[in-house]
Amino acid sequence: MREILDIQKKLLPDLMDIMKKRYSILHHILISGVVGRRTLASSLDMTERVLRGEVDFLKEHGLLESDASGMKITESGRQLLEDMLPIIKIAFGLTDLEESIAKAYGLSQVIVVPGDTDTSVFTKKELGRAGAAALRKYVAKGDIIAVTGGSTMAQIANNLTISSSMKGNWFVPARGGLGESVDMQANTIASIMAKKTGGKYRLLHVPDHLGEEAYQTLIQDPQIQEVVDAVRSCRIVVHGIGDAMVMARRRKVDAETTRSLQDDGALAEAFGYYFDRQGNVVHKMPTVGLRLEDLQRTEVVIGVAGGKSKGEAIASVLRHGQEDVLVTDEAAALEIMKHV
Amino acid sequence: MREILDIQKKLLPDLMDIMKKRYSILHHILISGVVGRRTLASSLDMTERVLRGEVDFLKEHGLLESDASGMKITESGRQLLEDMLPIIKIAFGLTDLEESIAKAYGLSQVIVVPGDTDTSVFTKKELGRAGAAALRKYVAKGDIIAVTGGSTMAQIANNLTISSSMKGNWFVPARGGLGESVDMQANTIASIMAKKTGGKYRLLHVPDHLGEEAYQTLIQDPQIQEVVDAVRSCRIVVHGIGDAMVMARRRKVDAETTRSLQDDGALAEAFGYYFDRQGNVVHKMPTVGLRLEDLQRTEVVIGVAGGKSKGEAIASVLRHGQEDVLVTDEAAALEIMKHV
């Protein structure tokens, strides 16, 4: 039952919207008993004309009937609604989640895929697919796209395909070396994405654990400077979101910094910045690349992360308020909604 | 699984068509490996532009990809096709049945509802619903609609609702008394339909088992004559189809006639006429109303009947060649296809 709806969502996304629309109309009429067209239109937030089109359809199919006093549901219509309840619950739980999160955090789009990345590898793949689809949607010709590392980003890279709209775009790592293993780090991801889409890429080769002096020398280097400039003028950022402590451990952050992170209540991590519960930045990794203030100029910031365990972290980053698009999974979405 | 599709069909009648279309495209590309747009369009019998619209859609969703050499399916697309197989099997079975029957007997539309009327009362209801929907589709303002009796017709009447397009239409019994029980006879059905739709009705009160002399007197009666004229000038006929022997028994036809029916190979019955396997009329009930020759002038003849046991009878009536629309169920449809 669930599978069939997931399949339909892939093959007929717009039909599912129509189904939802018609269901809402019918359901509203059922609840109202008898209701007029204009009243219904305003309470469903539709224009009168488009509601009328749907109502005419529903009437033709004998699901509702109307007389001078207004519209009411027929027996077939009532029966249909009853039969549809389980379908709607499954098919549109996610849609509702998406809309709630988008509204709560002022995002322009939220995509929720079913399942839990923590427990199902299939969900992680689906997350990658959805992330790739989201990127495909927002990308334009000649864009510079900054990406971060992580297993989720790697999944997105896997699901990108060659496409004319992305041919010739630049992929760059959002920030320099952040101490991740090679196959998950931003440099790798950027190059894979470029190869998969027929785009180009530039890398930021910045060694980990740099001393202050070496760091200053490095960022003066013209080659590095050129890439950094490209990164900071990117139009699109795609990044993962992690749990602060998990990321600190993975990046082998020293004990002192780790303790300081804990004291400051660091909860989430994204492109080298650590956020507390309120979305404040409490720490940043010492490397070059995208700075938080650059995000303001960035047109599209796409965050991708899933798993129940990451829900709270995602909520923290959202609260910081720089995100435009969120791609997540059902389990994380439910957690996020607990922290509005 | 099956239910969900049936439910969705009510709210999105073209869902199946679009799903079928997109599936066919993807499937064809899968089989072809790499194929060009024009080649594909001609082998799928679509115009190039329409195909292109669908292909663009599928490409955007990452189900297929294209380069200078042509289009080919992606891994997600291949996976989707695999997942869809069971759905398609179910969804297309009925559609194929509908199309096969329509083609075999030259009908303009065939509607097959799932199930078997013989074994499931729910299927019978569904048949009534589908019959009502078909009538709704073909009816126009000011039409005269001739109907017959029977339990299936009663179901149709049950499923009609008030609608402006049928308000003011006339419902008349196709033929006079045919010896059925009161609540199933044509007169009753016509009056119920009129009440349900906001239409008007005229009845044919013709006693059963009329002698020849009384019959002649009766048809001279101006009142009767008026109704008969209306019946014969009807634009739409909706009728059930029955098994000849079952009907003969139900109508308490005398032993001699019954034997004669058997000798003549009577198989099916519709609006008082009995048909043999080849669709020839072998007997007619002695009453007034619609004659076979009137059907030629009738624009829309809708036959409604279901159940495995009636399959052969339906095929006989179809072979007679006056039907335009058939509404039946899956079990009967499968039987019908055995008799092409």
Place this chain on the structure above:
DNA sequence: CAGTGATGGACGTTTTATGTCCCGGGTATA
């Protein structure tokens, strides 16, 4: 190096969807 078949862009036309206004008719209320 010409020929074939591919994609993707472009454009005018047709069809469909939408916004908007109005009319006549019930209905509840003053």
Place this chain on the structure above:
DNA sequence: TATACCCGGGACATAAAACGTCCATCACTG
């Protein structure tokens, strides 16, 4: 009983989408 209100449905201009058609350009093959 009079009136103000809300109802469905008709009408129409306009915006938007779908469609048919043609063409430029590119990759590959013989």
